Structure formats: C-alpha cells, structure tokens
Amino acid sequence: MQYNYLGKTGIKVSRLCFGALTIGPLQSNLPVKEGAGIIRRALDAGVNFIDTAELYQTYPHIREAIRGRSGETVITTKCYAYTREGMEKSLSTALKALGRDYIDIFLLHEQESELTIRGHWEAVERLLEAKEKGVVRALGISTHSVRGVRAAAAVPEFDVIHPLVNITGIGIQDGTVEDMAAAIAEAGRAGKGIYGMKALGGGNLISDTRQAFDFVLSLPGLAAVAVGMRTAAEVDYNVAVFNGLTPDSRVQRLVNVQSRRLHIEDWCRGCGQCVERCGSGALFLDGDRARVNPELCRLCGYCGSVCPEFCIKII
Known part of the structure; x- marks a missing residue:
C-alpha cells in the first residue's frame, strides 16, 4: 500500500481511505459487527485511514473495528456545527463514541464557500483550541464545490480539504471537473492536505471503476481518496487497484455486476424535506411524492437522514 503525508500535517495516510458512509444506516445499514469486519479487512490489507462523519452514524462500527489493534489508524470525522457549543458537543460525542482521547482530523461538513466558512467560525475557533491541546491533530472542511476548495486554501488555520x-x-456544485482539478492542485501547492471523495460518483460510475480510479489517482495534489466499501469483494478490488495490481477475475465480476440507485418507497407523502436537503438538486416533488433525477443524484443518502417516514434508501 502506498502512503502519503497529508500536506503539512505530518499525518501519514494510505492512499486508499475507507469511506464509512456506505456501511451505516444511510446506506447499507450493516450490523456493527458485520460493518466492523469489512473495515478490519481493509485495515489488514494496509489501509490506515478511515473517513466518517457524525451524520453517518458509524462510530460504533469503527470503534469495534479498531479495538485491540496495534499501529496507528487515522480517523477523520465531520459535523455541521456552527457554534462553539455545537462543536463542543460534536467533538465530545466523537471522542466518546470512538473510544479515543483525540481525533486525527475534524472537518466542517459540506462547506460551500468563504461565506459558509465565515458563518461557522465559532466552531473553527473551538477546533483550534482543541488542536492546541492535542485533542484534534488537524482541521479543515469537506466540500462539493470548487469555490469551497479555493476558499479553504486561503484560510491559514485549515490543514485539510476533502x-x-x-x-x-x-x-460538483459549481464548475467542471477541470475546474475542480485545478483548484485541488492550487490547494496542494498552498500546502493543504487533500483527500478526495466520490471517485465513483456515489456508485454511478461502478461500470467504469478502473477508469474512474485511474483518473483520480492521476490528479496532482491528492494524497488519498476515500472510497465507500460495503463488501469484502469491494475491499479486495479497491486494495488491488490502489496497489497498482489487477484484481482477481472473480472479484472483478462481483464488483462490476453491482449497481446502486436511490429508492423512494411508495408511502412517501411528499413533505419536501428531502428536496430541501438535497445538495445536488436531484430530488423534486411530483404531486404528492418525491422523485429523483438519477443523472444528478450523487447517491450520498443524506436525504434519507431527514425523511420523517424512513422511505428513502440506497439500494
């Protein structure tokens, strides 16, 4: 497994990062022991980097996966807190749920621009205090926008961009993939540690997995790439590709036949909360129920977290 340093943080991470969203309630909803087993399979193969978030509800899976393991496991988490008190609560929750006395990387979740960063500055100040005390090793933002990357690159206090x-x-909320690649390269030159997400477009690019991975792995400035994994076959396939190897033909078949889509149950009553939550504009109301434009959906599953009827899932 190849390892890189995340910018100037001094944190060394595997180029393949385990994206924990897919094993949690918003997507596969694996039982804790089963999800922990998938994570451990990746850790045993040399992956030392796990990405999660408060929203994903996967802290128990990660805690079980790293229990009793020797060696460093780097964990990133994220939250939407914008006040000092909110960040204090999120930080405390993460430490307790993960069974740790520090968090490697703590990010502001889904920041769009310099304006949203400014609106979350109280939370940033709390993270800076935690960093001074060694409770957080590095901080920054996750973002789906080119403007967010460029804004974070200009903030001296930020170490990491996701x-x-x-x-x-x-x-991508604004601009093209070329714009995003240029912003990532610029942020890398500014010394930020950068690791990417949604290399497979949330599962939309599974049929062209190898080409999609080759693209992100060629981008200057990306120290690592977070990839959601929910089966042993996906772990084995991704580890092989990130090691520059050709995956076993059986594993390739198992991965290539998988497809994913957003499913909305018939009992949807059209409250519209999912439409408001969707950051990609993929959801819309059609009469008395919500529907999805699959061409815009990034299969994050975040819409399911606000559905009062529990009728949205990734299948």
Whole structure:
C-alpha cells in the first residue's frame, strides 16, 4: 500500500481511505459487527485511514473495528456545527463514541464557500483550541464545490480539504471537473492536505471503476481518496487497484455486476424535506411524492437522514 503525508500535517495516510458512509444506516445499514469486519479487512490489507462523519452514524462500527489493534489508524470525522457549543458537543460525542482521547482530523461538513466558512467560525475557533491541546491533530472542511476548495486554501488555520472529484464531475456544485482539478492542485501547492471523495460518483460510475480510479489517482495534489466499501469483494478490488495490481477475475465480476440507485418507497407523502436537503438538486416533488433525477443524484443518502417516514434508501 502506498502512503502519503497529508500536506503539512505530518499525518501519514494510505492512499486508499475507507469511506464509512456506505456501511451505516444511510446506506447499507450493516450490523456493527458485520460493518466492523469489512473495515478490519481493509485495515489488514494496509489501509490506515478511515473517513466518517457524525451524520453517518458509524462510530460504533469503527470503534469495534479498531479495538485491540496495534499501529496507528487515522480517523477523520465531520459535523455541521456552527457554534462553539455545537462543536463542543460534536467533538465530545466523537471522542466518546470512538473510544479515543483525540481525533486525527475534524472537518466542517459540506462547506460551500468563504461565506459558509465565515458563518461557522465559532466552531473553527473551538477546533483550534482543541488542536492546541492535542485533542484534534488537524482541521479543515469537506466540500462539493470548487469555490469551497479555493476558499479553504486561503484560510491559514485549515490543514485539510476533502473535496468531491470524479472523472465525469458528478455532484460538483459549481464548475467542471477541470475546474475542480485545478483548484485541488492550487490547494496542494498552498500546502493543504487533500483527500478526495466520490471517485465513483456515489456508485454511478461502478461500470467504469478502473477508469474512474485511474483518473483520480492521476490528479496532482491528492494524497488519498476515500472510497465507500460495503463488501469484502469491494475491499479486495479497491486494495488491488490502489496497489497498482489487477484484481482477481472473480472479484472483478462481483464488483462490476453491482449497481446502486436511490429508492423512494411508495408511502412517501411528499413533505419536501428531502428536496430541501438535497445538495445536488436531484430530488423534486411530483404531486404528492418525491422523485429523483438519477443523472444528478450523487447517491450520498443524506436525504434519507431527514425523511420523517424512513422511505428513502440506497439500494
């Protein structure tokens, strides 16, 4: 497994990062022991980097996966807190749920621009205090926008940026994939540690997995790429590709036959909360129920977190 340093943080991470969203309630909803087993399979293969968030509800899976393991496991988490008190609560929750006395990387979740960063500055100040005390090793933002990457690159206090990037530009809120690649390169030159997300477009690019991975792995400035994994076959396939190897033919078949889509149950009553939550504009109301434009959907599953009827899932 190849390892890189995240910018100037001094944190060394595997180029393949385990994206924990897919094992949690918003997507596959794996039981804790089963999800922990998938994570451990990746850790045993040399992956030392896990990406999660308060929203994903996967802290128990990660805690179980790293229990009793020797060696460093780098964990990133994120939250939407914008006040000092909110960040204090999120930080405390993460430490307790993960069973740790520090968080490697703590990010402001889904920042769009310099304006949203400014609106979250109280939370940033709390993270800076935590960093001074060694409770947080590095901080920054996750973002689906080119403007967000460029804004974060200009903030001296930020160490890490976690941008959305893939070969077709699925999910980028503003600009093109070329714009995003240029912003990532600029941020890398500014010394920021950068690791990408949604290399497979949330699952939309599974049929062209190898080409999609080759693209992100060729981008200057990306120290690592977070990839959602929910099966042993996906772990084995991704580890092989990130190691520069050709995956076993059986594993390739298992991965290539998988497809994913956003499913909305018939009992949807059209309250519109998912439409408001969707950051990619993929959801819309059609009469008395919500529907999805699959060409815009990045299959993040965040819409499911606000559905009062629990009728949205990734299948």
